[in-house]
Amino acid sequence: MNLRNVLLPLAAVGLPGFGFAAYGWAGVLAVVGAMVMWGLLHFTRLVAVMKKTARRPMGYVGSAVMLxxxxxxxxxxxxxxxxxxxLGEMLSAADAQPEVYRWTDASQSHVTCEFRHGKLVSWVLFRPQDGNASPPPAAP
Incomplete structure (x- = not known):
């Protein structure tokens, strides 16, 4: 079980209670305002990243080596x-764990990343030796 799934709801309930105990209703308003601001900052970052990814070809990265x-x-x-x-090119089946994605650059080098429950667990860089080399087959 992920500890974050327990601690976030406890903090969402406990912090306003602490704010009320320390400063009354003004403390509750300050804590709730800070939690709303934190949520808006994360939402803004999510939207900005998704706007950038929508403008680029799927599975393309500028430099696989730098990635x-x-x-x-x-x-x-x-x-x-x-x-x-x-966005990465999805190599695994939809809704299957682990999720495998690939990003390829102009030189046909690519990075294949494996995610479990949204977290990166491993990745592999492939660089072709000459211009005629073909990449290995996609992961199942």
Whole structure:
């Protein structure tokens, strides 16, 4: 079980209670205002990333090598989309775990990423040795 699924609802209930105990109704309004602002900031980031990804071809990245260097285990899908500024080419079946996506650059180098429950668990960089090399077959 993900601890975040328990702590966020507890914080959403507990923080206004703490605000009321400390400062009365003004504390509740300040805490609720801060929680709304936090939600709006995350929503704004989500919309900005999705606008950028809508303008680029699916599965394309400027440099697969640079993407490979910037990836880290445990980052979420939104972070990877912000790095690539494009939706990945889905290689796995829909609604199946793990989810496998691929981003390819102009030199036919590509990065294949594996996500479990929205978090990056592994990735592989493929670089063709010569201009005639073909990429390996897609993951099942």
């Amino acid at each position: 490979n260097a910037r990836l880290r285990k445990g980052v979420d899908m939104m972070h990877v989309l912000a790095l690539t500024q494009a």
